[in-house]
Amino acid sequence: MAGVTLPDAGWRTWPGLDRLTTALDAASGHARWVGGAVRDSLLGLPVADLDLATSFAPQEVVRRLEAAGIKVVPTGIAHGTVTAIADGTMVEVTTLRRDVVTDGRHAVVAFSDDWREDAARRDFTMNALYADPATGAVFDWFGGLDDLAARRVRFIGDPLRRIAEDHLRILRFFRFHARFGEVIDADGLAACVARANDLMALSRERIAAELLKLLVAPRAVPVVALMQERGILRPVLPEIDAAGAARLATLAGREAAAGVPAAAIRRLAALIAPEAAEAIGARLKLSNVDRKRLMQATAGAGEEGPLALGYRAGVEGAIDRLLLAGQDPRPLLAWDRPVLPLGGGALVARGLAKGPDVAHTLRRIEDRWIAEGFPAEERVAAIADAEVDQALRSRRNA
Structure with a gap:
């Protein structure tokens, strides 16, 4: 696939890129786009992150960028990488490298000026494609273009x-x-x-x-x-078995049918048994938010209906649970969680003494409000009157 060039993708004219590539003398072959931006542009996919490889040593990269008025953040300078910010556009700039020592987890690298040597240390052929910033000419040493086409x-x-x-x-x-x-x-x-x-x-x-x-x-x-x-x-x-893979397939079908975007934690929940959620969340060291979502996703949908579940569990959590339980989440997709139009002060004004009775009565009012489909304020006031009256009678008879 000789003579391949990048298409005129929108990212190639992002602000600051000309200034950045000029500072690194791309016209003389000292800087080239590499990796995901090249791969995804050739596939016609959107590009979010930009990586630029250069034959200049890291300190020379910093000197040239700062001289051009480009902000430099030394995000991984020991390994040859800095983040350049030019006119608001962020680019990872990395000096060409070769591996010296690897242990399966970390690598000790040496800097290089050999483009093929840099490409050879990358993982997959489709990720070892480089492109000239000016002409878009693609450089391919390992058959990445053919693999991309296939x-x-x-x-x-x-x-x-x-x-x-x-x-x-x-x-x-x-x-x-x-x-x-x-x-x-x-x-x-x-x-x-x-x-x-x-x-x-x-x-x-x-x-x-x-x-x-x-x-x-x-x-x-x-x-x-x-x-x-x-x-x-x-x-x-080891908890992921054939049944889990089958549940994932079922969930993906339900997501597509409901028009719900895939969610990684929801899909992980499909792969595992509910009783394993807490242990797996801890083992994978998920964030507290993701652990909570994983455990809640496996809790079942209950019998109150999607809107009630959405109110109690939140829209995101309810959609997870409904999809995993085989129920329709679409009533929640454009639904805004309502707010109970009544607070504890309104119950005190109706005669309840401040304290546990207010919280208990408010909870009963909320349960009825949910069960009735979130009626408006007038109906909530009637429910409150009835529940306060019941609470006062119970207190008198205690």
Whole structure:
């Protein structure tokens, strides 16, 4: 696929990019776009993040950018990466590198001026595509363009070696296949199966980050089924079985039918048994918000109906529970959670003494209001009158 150039994607004219590439002398071949922006532009997909590779050493990058009035944040300068902010546009700028030592989790790198050497250390051929900022000419040393055309995720070089360098590449292989792939690379699959136990050496946070991205990829359902069948997740998530993969497929169908976007935590909840939610949330070191959502998603939909559930559990949580329970969440999609038009002060004004009776009575009023479908203030006042009268009679008879 010689002579391939980037399409005229909108991101190529974002503010500040000309100033940035000029500062790094892209016209003389010292800077090129790399990775996701190149890959996604060739696929006609939207681009969110920009990465620029350069043959200049990190300190020279900083000097040149600052001289051009471009803000520089040393986000990973020890590994050759800085964040450049030009006219509000953020770009990750990384000096060409080669690996010196790798242990499956971390790498010691040396800086380089060899473009092919930099490409050779990347994971997949489709991620090792570079492009000239001015002409858009694409540079490809490892057949990435052919793999992109075939929708095939393929490791650069020996898959086993690539995995030994960074064990997370096992999950990345499946995540990228779920996002971009149509034809599974047999050598890559075999290497991932052979080295699946290497995942145990990774931090659970890294595993969770990759897994959650994978679960919302376009082809997550068949890819997760393949991973389960081949035992990829067994070393770190043995709870995920064939039944879980089937539940994920069912959930994805329900999401599509209801017009609800995929949600990673909801899909993780489908993969596991409800009683395992708390333990898995802790093992993966999910955020407190995500752990709570995971556990609530498996709690069932109840019998009050979608709006009542939406009021009590929140719209997001109710949609999770309804979809997992096989109930229709569409009544909630454009629904704004109402506010009970009455407070404790109104009950005191009706004769209740401040204290527990107010809270108890307010709860009974709220339950009736929910059961009646959230009627307006006039009806709530009538419910309040009746409940306060009942509370006062109970107090007198106590």
